[in-house]
Amino acid sequence: MKNIVVVGGLPHPIGGVTTFISRLIKSEKSVGVLFDLYPSAHKELPEKYCGSYIYSSIKVITVLRLFLYVAMRKNLNVHFNFSTPRSLALLRWLPKKKSKWALTLHHGNLGKMEPWMARVLSRKVDVFLPLNTIQRQWYSHVETKKIVNSSSYLPAGEPKCNRDLQAEIIKYRSKYDQIIICSGYPTDIYNHEDAFELMALRPKDLLICCLYGPGDLRDKLTKLSYGKNIIIKESFDEDSFNYLLKSSDLYLRLNSEDSFGIAVADAVNYGIRVIATNVCARYPGAIIVPVGQSVTELNEVVQRTIDSPLMERLDIGMPKFEYSRIFE
Structure with missing residues (x-):
């Protein structure tokens, strides 16, 4: 599998997108580049991550570097992680050259799909990764064959003693x-x-x-x-x-x-x-x-x-996020 480009962010701030990506780049060795679009006074780059980290406290600089990166390269595997569909505005003008783009939206309620959102999804995104049934229905208004049921869960591991x-x-x-x-x-x-x-x-x-x-x-x-x-x-x-x-x-x-x-x-x-x-x-x-x-x-x-006594937790094979189902 080619190295994967991840677009999203790391804590801080803490939230669904940043927590997911922080755990993702620790567990997925295939992530080669991370573009962090979430400006903050303090960032936590996991020690286990060995790929490139592209970030600026001025968001527009990171966005411009992302534009140049995808404009100058072909055959990329790119995974975009946003909170809400409003961020799809970024994809409207990002160039795409024979690459495969996957999208995860982490907010629980994606709201109404506007016509411009549907156009972006149809023209730019190859794989939709819904996190629940409501999101799956939202994506189905565009193209169901692009949907791959997904999860945003990666285990936390043992926390350090504070x-x-x-x-x-x-x-x-x-x-x-x-x-x-x-x-x-x-x-x-x-x-x-x-x-x-x-x-x-x-x-x-x-x-x-x-x-x-x-x-x-x-x-x-x-x-x-x-x-x-x-x-x-x-x-x-x-x-x-x-x-x-x-x-x-x-x-x-x-x-x-x-x-x-x-x-x-x-x-x-x-x-x-x-x-x-x-x-x-x-x-x-x-x-x-x-x-x-x-x-x-x-x-x-x-x-x-x-x-009530704690019930024994049974391992029922709850799906965890993995790129092997998305990119070749």
Whole structure:
């Protein structure tokens, strides 16, 4: 297989695209070049990655380098990773010379397919990689034969021990019965406020809400947490978040939109109880609840889940991402 060109980004910021690519370039030796389109003051390039890394804090410079790279080469295998379909605007003007282009969109709700998006997909993209049934339906409006069912999950591995975080967790354990985690952007679709309301019914437990990325609810959530059994954490790297996740008792994923939920799968694999909404296919082992369930009903599910013994996780062959199904 020829070396693969990956377009996307690395943490920071932390999110579906950057977490996936960070794990991808550690596990896939076929990735030869990574174009990082996500500007940030701090980047984490995995030590195991031996390919080329092309990045500038000025995004337009990276985009211009990508343009020149694909314009001057033929027969490339390129995997584009974006959050939403708006980023397809980049593909409209990128030159393509006898190359194979694959596309993964990581957002749970891709919205309406505009006519210009359909034209870009038809003319430029050779392989669509939907992450759930809703995405598959979205792509089917263009061309079903280009669809290859995919996954955005690659196992996290064992998180590094964080001594400062370890000391914090010991302190929390001395004060609270259970440690509950939720995470995501400070936006409406993550329904953090529902998790906050839940904690009013669980005064002996602690909720740690891990926020990352931009969002208009950050200040509101901070004010709502003040003086309560809720702690907000920000700017965690992946290792620190996974260390906290593995040290918790329950992970809550109350999204009203989602493509998969990498943290759901990680928590299950760490042996942590998980409650997640039914907006997409979830990793086996998660307890599923409907979106918008009342806080009282949610609390009952939480208590039953905590009281129940952990089920042994069965390896049912959950598909993992691999390029052998996409590129020759």
